[in-house]
Structure formats: C-alpha cells, structure tokens
Amino acid sequence: MERTTTATTRPVAVLLERPPRQRTLSSTVIEFLRHSPLNLLGVVLIALFLFLVVFGSVLAPHDPIQPNVALKLQPPSPTYWFGTDELGRDVFSRVLSGAKYSLGIAFIILSIAVVVGTLVGLIAGYVGGLVDELLMRLTDLFLAFPALVLAMAIAATLGRNLQNTVIALTVVYWPWYARLVRGQVLWLKEREFIEAARAIGASPWRIVGRHILPNTLAVIIVQLTLDVGYAVLATSGLSFLGLGAQPPTPEWGTMIAGARTFFRDAWWYMTFPGLTLTLTVLGFNLLGDGLRDFLDPRTRRR
Amino acid sequence: MDLRRPEESLALLLAARSGRLTRRQILSRGLALGLSTPTILALLAACSRGGETPTAPAPAATPQPGQTPTGRRESTNREFVVLFIGGVPDLDPQSAYDNQASALFLACYEMLIKLKGESTFDYEPMLAREWLHNDNFTEFTFKLPPNAVFHDGSPCDADAVKRSFTRFLKMGRGPVNVISRFVEDPDQQIQVVDTTTIKFVMTKPQPLFLAAMASEYGPLIVSPKAWDEHKTADDEFAHDWFSQNIVGTGPYKPVELLQQERFVFERFEQYHGERPFFDRIIARVVPEDATRRQLMETGEAHACAYINPEDLLAMKQNPNLQIVEYDTTEVDWIRMNYARLNAKARQGFCYAWPYQEVIEKVLRGYAKPINGPIADTVIGYDPSIPTYTTDVQKAKQLLSEAGIKEGDTFTYMYSSGDQTDAAMAQLFQANLAQIGIRLELQQVERAALLELAYGDTPPEQRPHFMSGGWWPDYNDSWNQIYPNYHSDSVGSKGSNAMFYQNPEVDRLMNQLKDAATEDEIRRLTGQIVRILTWDDPAAIFYAQIKKATVLQKDIRGYVPNPIYINSYNFWAMWREAL
Numbered sequence: 001m002e003r004t005t006t007a008t009t010r011p012v013a014v015l016l017e018r019p020p021r022q023r024t025l026s027s028t029v030i031e032f033l034r035h036s037p038l039n040l041l042g043v044v045l046i047a048l049f050l051f052l053v054v055f056g057s058v059l060a061p062h063d064p065i066q067p068n069v070a071l072k073l074q075p076p077s078p079t080y081w082f083g084t085d086e087l088g089r090d091v092f093s094r095v096l097s098g099a100k101y102s103l104g105i106a107f108i109i110l111s112i113a114v115v116v117g118t119l120v121g122l123i124a125g126y127v128g129g130l131v132d133e134l135l136m137r138l139t140d141l142f143l144a145f146p147a148l149v150l151a152m153a154i155a156a157t158l159g160r161n162l163q164n165t166v167i168a169l170t171v172v173y174w175p176w177y178a179r180l181v182r183g184q185v186l187w188l189k190e191r192e193f194i195e196a197a198r199a200i201g202a203s204p205w206r207i208v209g210r211h212i213l214p215n216t217l218a219v220i221i222v223q224l225t226l227d228v229g230y231a232v233l234a235t236s237g238l239s240f241l242g243l244g245a246q247p248p249t250p251e252w253g254t255m256i257a258g259a260r261t262f263f264r265d266a267w268w269y270m271t272f273p274g275l276t277l278t279l280t281v282l283g284f285n286l287l288g289d290g291l292r293d294f295l296d297p298r299t300r301r302r
Numbered sequence: 303m304d305l306r307r308p309e310e311s312l313a314l315l316l317a318a319r320s321g322r323l324t325r326r327q328i329l330s331r332g333l334a335l336g337l338s339t340p341t342i343l344a345l346l347a348a349c350s351r352g353g354e355t356p357t358a359p360a361p362a363a364t365p366q367p368g369q370t371p372t373g374r375r376e377s378t379n380r381e382f383v384v385l386f387i388g389g390v391p392d393l394d395p396q397s398a399y400d401n402q403a404s405a406l407f408l409a410c411y412e413m414l415i416k417l418k419g420e421s422t423f424d425y426e427p428m429l430a431r432e433w434l435h436n437d438n439f440t441e442f443t444f445k446l447p448p449n450a451v452f453h454d455g456s457p458c459d460a461d462a463v464k465r466s467f468t469r470f471l472k473m474g475r476g477p478v479n480v481i482s483r484f485v486e487d488p489d490q491q492i493q494v495v496d497t498t499t500i501k502f503v504m505t506k507p508q509p510l511f512l513a514a515m516a517s518e519y520g521p522l523i524v525s526p527k528a529w530d531e532h533k534t535a536d537d538e539f540a541h542d543w544f545s546q547n548i549v550g551t552g553p554y555k556p557v558e559l560l561q562q563e564r565f566v567f568e569r570f571e572q573y574h575g576e577r578p579f580f581d582r583i584i585a586r587v588v589p590e591d592a593t594r595r596q597l598m599e600t601g602e603a604h605a606c607a608y609i610n611p612e613d614l615l616a617m618k619q620n621p622n623l624q625i626v627e628y629d630t631t632e633v634d635w636i637r638m639n640y641a642r643l644n645a646k647a648r649q650g651f652c653y654a655w656p657y658q659e660v661i662e663k664v665l666r667g668y669a670k671p672i673n674g675p676i677a678d679t680v681i682g683y684d685p686s687i688p689t690y691t692t693d694v695q696k697a698k699q700l701l702s703e704a705g706i707k708e709g710d711t712f713t714y715m716y717s718s719g720d721q722t723d724a725a726m727a728q729l730f731q732a733n734l735a736q737i738g739i740r741l742e743l744q745q746v747e748r749a750a751l752l753e754l755a756y757g758d759t760p761p762e763q764r765p766h767f768m769s770g771g772w773w774p775d776y777n778d779s780w781n782q783i784y785p786n787y788h789s790d791s792v793g794s795k796g797s798n799a800m801f802y803q804n805p806e807v808d809r810l811m812n813q814l815k816d817a818a819t820e821d822e823i824r825r826l827t828g829q830i831v832r833i834l835t836w837d838d839p840a841a842i843f844y845a846q847i848k849k850a851t852v853l854q855k856d857i858r859g860y861v862p863n864p865i866y867i868n869s870y871n872f873w874a875m876w877r878e879a880l
Contacts, residue, residue, distance in 0.1 A: 065732075066732055066735075067728055067729055067732050069659050069662075069663035069664075069729065070663075072663055086612075086664075086721070086725055087725055087728055087729065156747075160744065160745055160746070241718075242718030242719065242745040242747075246742075246743050246744065246745060247724050247727070247728050247743050247745075248728050248731065248732075248743075257719075258721060258724065260591070260592065260721075261591050261592070261610060261612065261613075261721045262612060263592060264592060264595065264613070264616065265612065265613075265616050
C-alpha cells in the first residue's frame with residue numbers, strides 16, 4: 001500500500017520541484033544539519049529540552065516542591081547551582097522539573113490544535129461551498145481577537161489551572177492550522193495527481209487521507225516547530241499572569257512571576273528560569289526557520 | 303498574667319518618668335501588665351518624650367502644629383511625592399472605606415479632631431479648635447475656628463458641619479458604622495449652638511465617641527455647598543460627584559485627580575490652621591513592587607508605605623533613605639469556612655499553620671505572634687489567652703477526629719500577585735502535605751477576591767481558606783470584631799466573609815457594644831477572643847503586623863500612628879536642607 005501511495009503522489013511533485021534522487025532519512029537529516037550551523041544549534045537545544053521533559057524530574061538533585069525556609073534566597077553554589085527561591089527550594093531542580101510543564105503543556109496544546117485545525121482545514125478545503133464558508137467564518141471569529149488576550153479571557157473565565165490553560169491556548173491555536181491546511185488543500189485539489197486519483201475512482205476519504213494530507217504535512221511541521229516556541233511563551237505568559245499553573249507547580253512562567261519581587265536582591269531566581277525559557281524558544285525558532293528554509297526549494301539552492 | 307504586679311508597674315512608672323521608654327512602649331507594656339487605661343494615661347503623662355518615634359532614625363524636631371518652627375534649615379524643594387500601590391476609585395470620604403483613600407483625605411479633608419502623635423487615645427485639634435464633654439460622656443461640644451472655609455470658598459461653620467454629618471449618616475455608605483453606632487438620629491442628636499459651636503448629644507454614656515470622631519474613616523467634613531450644587535434627583539447625596547471631586551477644609555486643595563494614575567494637590571491659601579511646609583503633594587499610583595522601590599532609591603519619590611518586607615531589609619542599608627517602623631493595631635488572619643469545616647477541623651488547621659516560619663521568613667520580622675483578632679495595642683487585649691504554635695501531629699489528630707481523611711483536598715484562595723500570601727500559602731500547604739492533607743491554592747484577581755468575600759456567594763461555594771487582615775477604625779475591640787465575626791456582618795452585610803456564626807459570640811458582642819467601663823470591655827473581649835481562637839476558631843490568627851514607611855532621609859516631622867496605618871501627617875512634615 002505504502003508503495004502505491006508514494007508512486008501516485010511522488011512523480012508529479014518530484015518532477016516539478018526536486019531532482020529525481022533517492023534519499024534516505026538519515027542523509028536528509030545530515031544535509032539539514034549541514035545546511036546551517038544554526039540548524040545544528042536548534043536541534044541540540046531541542047534535544048536537550050525534550051530530554052528534560054522526560055527525565056527532568058528524575059534528574060532534579062533536590063525536591064522541587066518541599067519548602068525549606070532556612071535556606072531561602074541562597075545565591076548559586078556547588079550545592080544549589082541556580083541558587084534557591086524565597087521558600088528555600090532549589091531553583092535548578094525546579095527548572096529541570098518545570099520542563100515537563102512548560103514544554104510538555106506546549107506540546108499537548110499544539111497536538112490538539114494541529115489535529116482539530118487540520119481536520120477543519122481538510123473538510124473546508126476539500127468540501128468547499130457552504131461548509132467551507134461556515135467553517136472559515138468560524139475561524140475568522142477566533143482570529144479576530146489578539147491571541148493572548150483571547151487566551152487570557154478564556155483562562156480567566158474557566159478558572160486558573162493548567163488544564164484550562166491547555167483549553168484556552170488550543171482554542172487560540174487551532175484556527176491558524178485550519179487556515180493553513182485549507183489553503184494547501186485548495187491548491188492541491190486542482191493538481192493533476194489528485195484529478196488522476198479521482199478519475200480512477202478513489203473515494204474522497206482516500207484522496208484526502210492518502211494524497212492530500214501527506215502533501216500538507218511539510219507545511220504543518222514547519223508551522224508547528226515555529227509555534228512550539230510561541231506556545232511555550234504563551235503557557236508561561238498565562239502562568240506569569242496567574243492564569244495558568246498554580247504554586248507550587250515549578251512551571252517557568254510561575255517561577256518568573258514569583259521571582260519578580262526578589263529580582264533586585266536575588267538575580268539568580270529570575271535569571272535561570274528566564275534563560276531556560278529563552279533557550280527553549282530560541283531552539284524551536286532556529287529549528288523552525290531552518291526547516292522552512294530547507295524545505296523551501298527557492299531558498300534551499302542558494 | 304496577674305493583673306496586680308506592683309513591682310513591674312513601679313518599674314514601668316520609673317522607666318516612663320526617666321524618659322527611657324516611649325509612649326508606645328509604655329502603652330504596650332502597660333497593657334501587657336493588665337493596667338487600666340487611666341493608669342496607663344498617667345504613665346504616659348509621666349513620659350517626657352511623648353510623640354517622638356524611637357525607631358525613626360531621623361525625624362527629629364517635630365514642630366507642633368500652631369507653633370512656629372525656629373532654627374530649622376528648610377529645603378527650597380517644597381514638593382512631596384508619595385507612592386500608592388493602586389488607584390482610588392471612590393474619593394467620597396463619607397463612602398470610601400479604603401486605606402489609600404484615607405491617606406489622601408488627610409491632605410485635603412479634615413475630621414473635627416485627630417489622634418495626637420503616636421497615641422491612640424489622645425487627641426489634638428484638626429478642624430475643631432477645642433472640645434469638651436460632660437462627666438458621663440453623653441454630651442460632646444466642639445468649637446470651630448471662625449475663619450474655616452472650604453476649598454470652594456464657602457464658610458465651614460457649625461451648620462455646615464452638621465449638614466456634613468447628616469449627609470454621612472443618612473447616605474449610609476462604607477464607614478457609616480463608625481459614627482452611627484453613637485448617633486442614630488443626626489437631626490436630633492447634632493445641635494448647632496452658635497456659628498462656631500456644635501454639640502453631639504448621646505442617648506447613653508459613650509466614652510468611645512471621641513475615639514470614633516478621630517477615625518480617618520468617615521467623620522470627615524465635606525462642603526454642603528458642593529453637595530447642594532451637585533445633587534440630582536437620582537443621587538440626592540451627590541455621591542457620584544464627590545466620588546470624583548474633592549471639596550474639603552484641609553491644608554491642600556486638589557489640582558489634578560486622575561484616579562488610577564496620580565493625585566496632585568497644592569497648598570490651600572485660605573487654610574484656617576498653621577501653614578504647612580510643602581507647596582505641592584503628589585500621590586502617584588505605582589502597582590509594581592520593584593518600580594516603587596526603584597523610585598524611592600532614585601529619589602524621584604519621597605515616601606512610600608507599601609514596600610514588601612524583603613525590600614525593606616535591603617533598603618535599610620541605603621544611606622539616602624530612612625525607614626520608620628511602628629507597631630500597629632492590625633492583625634492578619636486566615637479565615638476558615640464556618641459552613642464547610644467543623645470546630646475540631648478548624649482547631650486542627652490552627653495547629654498546622656507555620657507560625658514561626660511565616661513571621662521570621664516571610665514577614666521578615668515585620669510581625670509578631672498574636673493570640674486572637676485583638677492586637678496588643680488595642681484596648682481589650684488579654685495577654686492571658688494562649689497563642690497557637692505549630693504542632694503538626696496534634697493537627698493530624700484533631701483533623702482525623704473531625705472526620706478528615708488523608709488525601710482530602712481543601713482550597714485556599716488569595717489575591718494574585720501577592721507574593722507574601724503565595725509564600726505563606728505554600729508553607730501551609732507543605733505542613734498539611736506532611737499529614738496527607740492536600741491544599742489547593744487558587745489565585746484570583748484582587749477585585750474578584752473582594753467581590754467573592756464581600757458579595758452574596760453562599761458559604762458552600764466559597765473556598766475553605768481565605769487570607770485577610772483588619773485593624774480597627776479607632777482603638778476599640780468591638781469595632782475590630784463586629785464587622786468580621788458577628789452574624790449580622792455575614793456576606794455583603796459586612797466583612798464576615800466565611801459566615802462565622804456563633805450565638806454566644808453574638809451575645810457577648812452585643813454586650814460589649816454597650817460596655818460602659820474598661821474592665822467590662824476587657825472581660826467581654828477576653829471571653830469573645832477565647833471562643834474565636836480556641837473553642838470555636840474563626841480564623842488562624844497568625845500575626846500582629848509591624849509596619850514601615852520609607853522616607854527620603856531629608857524628610858522630617860513624620861509621625862506614624864498605629865490607627866492611621868499607611869497614612870501621613872502631611873501638615874507637620876517638612877524637608878531639611880542637607
């Protein structure tokens with residue numbers, strides 16, 4: 001099955017845009033990493049933070065939750081690499097354990113947003129007509145509001161916790177994917193290989209699932225990588241405003257909000273979670289930009 | 303503690319005579335010894351150094367109002383900038399029940415009398431020049447200055463004062479209880495004797511009336527002319543207008559009132575009293591902690607009463623600033639939901655609170671332990687009532703007796719952005735976690751929290767814990783307890799946000815309201831506090847608050863008062879040329 005699919009889609013795309021050269025996944029990855037040193041940096045940063053999402057809590061040298069006020073606001077030392085916070089908790093341990101909240105939540109948000117958005121985009125683009133009209137006006141409704149303001153309103157209405165942050169940000173992100181996918185579908189469905197599939201009697205489900213969707217994935221992936229950074233920022237932003245994670249959850253935004261008061265006398269408390277957040281967003285932006293350039297045939301050959 | 307300890311009382315008297323102790327120290331020690339107010343007053347009279355602040359490094363040479371200061375090197379900079387933490391939405395002094403609003407009002411409005419220096423039961427002239435009362439405290443006469451005028455130019459005579467009080471009492475907003483407790487019928491009980499003499503007639507002996515008249519909440523005099531000009535058919539008290547405009551008799555008149563941003567006042571040239579030093583007073587609203595500290599450190603602002611304990615410790619090291627610390631009448635507490643937690647459970651939670659850690663590590667010493675809602679500076683304080691200390695095992699035992707199982711979850715609500723509260727809540731959470739109880743923290747906007755606390759949401763829909771604090775409008779235990787723990791004050795009817803309703807407390811409080819002697823006040827308050835703290839706890843009473851106001855080092859004449867918390871005696875303050 002797999003072979004037939006690629007056989008149907010690839011000739012057209014390959015003939016139009018790519019030299020007919022067989023490439024393995026690993027050679028593509030190597031080529032991508034060689035493409036720019038920034039790509040390598042992005043991948044390394046992301047690999048590091050993904051590792052932390054999974055193993056951060058295990059690696060934390062101290063309990064990230066249990067206060068020990070006798071040790072409050074200690075500067076960085078060999079025992080407490082990033083110093084301690086106002087309740088004497090190790091900032092390093094909290095930053096490590098926080099990855100799964102800040103970054104993990106961003107992944108959950110985007111996974112849901114991508115699934116919902118893609119589904120809506122596929123239906124709107126392929127079915128067209130009144131359905132397209134209705135779905136697109138619905139997305140317009142969501143896109144009309146500034147993203148963070150809308151998310152704040154939703155989070156504040158639903159109540160302050162991480163679950164509601166996920167809901168709020170998902171609501172904000174899905175319309176972008178719906179728009180993106182719909183555009184791709186509109187372009188793809190007039191292409192010859194789709195017409196060919198239709199001519200040999202493939203069902204709409206098959207056409208969408210086997211021919212259109214795989215051809216939109218590249219765009220989705222680029223957009224996704226670019227968005228992870230924003231989603232991490234938005235999650236932390238909502239938590240910073242007190243609308244997301246609640247204390248004592250070691251979420252980075254919550255930590256930065258708490259550290260604000262002490263910044264003048266305990267620089268480490270705000271600096272390390274802030275730096276971690278910056279590097280995460282930077283990593284995803286580098287990867288996203290790199291992927292975009294790499295996958296775009298016009299910039300790639302330069 | 304034994305009420306009769308002659309040797310300690312004698313030591314206190316000697317210390318007072320020699321001037322070694324300040325008024326405040328005498329007051330607190332005297333109360334701790336169980337001395338009666340007349341005795342303490344006598345001691346205070348013996349204290350030669352009254353009115354000076356011992357903790358203040360610099361504010362010396364406080365000029366008494368009415369006395370020409372001599373030999374002081376005055377600065378040519380006559381502008382004074384104070385920092386506020388938030389806006390003041392209601393500027394009507396007979397409606398606003400708001401600490402920051404009161405601080406503003408002391409620049410532009412006047413009570414008839416005010417508290418003298420650091421005392422909470424000595425008075426000095428404000429609008430009235432002199433006052434007297436009969437022996438059984440049923441008639442109080444105030445003498446006004448002949449030259450008093452409002453900022454709008456209309457004269458402030460006895461008739462105007464009566465009309466102002468009539469507006470306050472009939473409008474019935476905010477702090478009306480401060481005076482309506484004594485004056486129910488303004489038409490009959492307030493009498494204009496002549497243009498400069500006004501008399502208040504009580505229906506029974508009211509020894510606390512003068513204290514209430516010196517409160518910065520409510521009994522301030524507004525212009526009846528402005529009232530007449532701005533009242534409408536829908537708004538007979540012109541409250542809408544007064545909530546955005548200021549027409550008083552105070553030493554400063556408004557120039558610019560941007561209620562969420564800044565307030566600018568300039569000297570009122572027709573002011574009836576001593577000409578104050580500063581030409582302009584500017585109150586700036588700066589919500590961010592770090593920015594307020596920055597403005598103080600760069601010298602752009604000259605005073606701030608809202609600096610968190612952590613910053614205060616750092617700012618103490620700054621030679622350009624002076625930190626004036628003072629004991630207050632404020633007690634902070636964690637209200638417990640009376641409808642959702644039984645007495646045993648509430649006792650258990652009292653034992654689980656991290657008292658010492660909160661006072662030392664969160665409040666950084668700007669607080670001390672307290673045995674109930676009455677601070678040791680308030681009349682009625684009973685030192686014989688024991689204070690809770692943290693005992694997690696005892697808490698566990700009481701909670702399990704109360705039917706609470708391991709893994710049960712409770713909710714604690716606090717205002718977002720309040721880092722002190724967030725830290726305390728997490729320490730409490732950690733203590734409860736040790737005994738398997740889960741505490742879920744809920745941050746909400748301050749406005750939403752106030753809405754919930756003072757609204758009509760039924761207690762079943764309120765959280766289990768909510769933090770709060772209170773200080774009395776004047777030095778009186780009833781005034782402190784009634785709005786918070788009487789069943790008449792539940793929900794939107796007062797500040798009894800967790801629906802505390804104990805019939806015995808209600809009965810004792812009703813007796814306390816009419817208590818005529820100080821012994822009776824002391825006895826009844828003690829009984830009430832014992833129930834509120836131990837028998838049927840209403841809240842976790844965790845600290846009596848010590849405040850600090852930060853001033854530039856050249857500011858002189860500032861005198862803090864345990865009742866006028868976070869306010870300024872603008873009229874006596876000045877800047878020295880350094």
